Amino acid sequence: MDLFQRFLNKINKSYGQADAxxxxxxxxxxxxxxxxxxxxxxxxxxxxxxxxxxxxLMNQFPDRANLFARYVTGVGNANLQLxxxxxxxxxxxxxxxxxxxxxxxxxxxxxxxxLVGMEQQLKIGDPRNLNTPLGNELRARxxxxxxxxxxxxxxxxxxxxxGPGIPQTGAxxxxxxxxxxxxxxxxxxxxxxxxxxxQSIRFYDTYDMENRAEDPDLVSGKFQPMKAIExxxxxxxxxxxxxxxxxxxAVKQRMQxxxxxxxxxxxxxxxxSPATALGRALLYAMPWKPTPYPIDVTVPx
Numbered sequence: 001m002d003l004f005q006r007f008l009n010k011i012n013k014s015y016g017q018a019d020a021x022x023x024x025x026x027x028x029x030x031x032x033x034x035x036x037x038x039x040x041x042x043x044x045x046x047x048x049x050x051x052x053x054x055x056x057l058m059n060q061f062p063d064r065a066n067l068f069a070r071y072v073t074g075v076g077n078a079n080l081q082l083x084x085x086x087x088x089x090x091x092x093x094x095x096x097x098x099x100x101x102x103x104x105x106x107x108x109x110x111x112x113x114x115l116v117g118m119e120q121q122l123k124i125g126d127p128r129n130l131n132t133p134l135g136n137e138l139r140a141r142x143x144x145x146x147x148x149x150x151x152x153x154x155x156x157x158x159x160x161x162x163g164p165g166i167p168q169t170g171a172x173x174x175x176x177x178x179x180x181x182x183x184x185x186x187x188x189x190x191x192x193x194x195x196x197x198x199q200s201i202r203f204y205d206t207y208d209m210e211n212r213a214e215d216p217d218l219v220s221g222k223f224q225p226m227k228a229i230e231x232x233x234x235x236x237x238x239x240x241x242x243x244x245x246x247x248x249x250a251v252k253q254r255m256q257x258x259x260x261x262x263x264x265x266x267x268x269x270x271x272x273s274p275a276t277a278l279g280r281a282l283l284y285a286m287p288w289k290p291t292p293y294p295i296d297v298t299v300p301x
Contacts, residue, residue: 048078055079064186067207067295068279072286076293082187087299089183090203093174094193095165104157110145118142167301169195186276188295200298208292209283215242218280221289228284235274242280 055078058066063086070076110118119142122130130138173190174180184191190211194202209219217224227242234241283290 051075051078064182064275067187070293071207071209071290072282074291076291077295080295080297082297086183086187087203087297089181090188090191090193091167091201091299092165093177093180093184093191094170094172094195094201094203095167097165098161098163099158100161101156102159103154104159106148106151106153106155107157108144109148109151109153110141112149115142115145115149118145167193167195167201169193182273186273195301197301199301201301202296202298204294204296206292206294209280209290210292218242218283219290221287223287224284228281231277231281231284235277241277 054073054075055070058069058075059079059081060066061069063083066080070078070080118138122138122142125135171190171192174184175189188203188205188207191203191205194204196202210216215227217227230240231242
């Protein structure tokens, strides 16, 4: 074994010397030389330039497609430019409406007529329907309602006040907020804002598809055709797809019926739409991992 190893070492040494003398270190696995160092530098610059060019081309896409294309191709934030309308929407999302203290309905108290109806439903309901996740939820709501039956109808809380919203520093989760559209939820999604009053607003985030709501397999780099097909099916059947994989069957049946299986309704959703379904399908079908990248944009105040 020692003789054989010495023989291999001698061959490798001779190969490296020949590469350095004749080819300047360009052969695969050859010697390090000033020329090979130059080669690496050139390769790095060519790669960086290619990303800059690709980034410029991707800036021509709508921002949702632009950011996603950079994610799946590895171009990242090279030469990234967001549309002014997207930046305006981010500014609005980081500008909560002013509030004041006032009397608001008690959020912990179930209105009496609704509580009586739920109690009747438990009393005369079919046991087969009550022994389900939805039935358990109903029992829990009734128990909570009965516990707070004698609580006051109104309590002090925050109510909308007059005046425009003011940008504020903080972490923002836009999902479910009325008035915030896909130009926020389908671009940065949750994001951070850092405000310097009178000077600038900085928006920053890491673009990825990794959070508690997403299936970890989505970005595993494994080829998963069945999950990709299921995402495509979610365009017309909202009970399908990774976001609803853990939803109870009883809820899925409601989602599949009537107006819930509506492509137009899906298109209007903040999170579930034909475009996002196709994007998730592509991630499941890709045999490589997408590359997260930082987004950091500063605009005038």
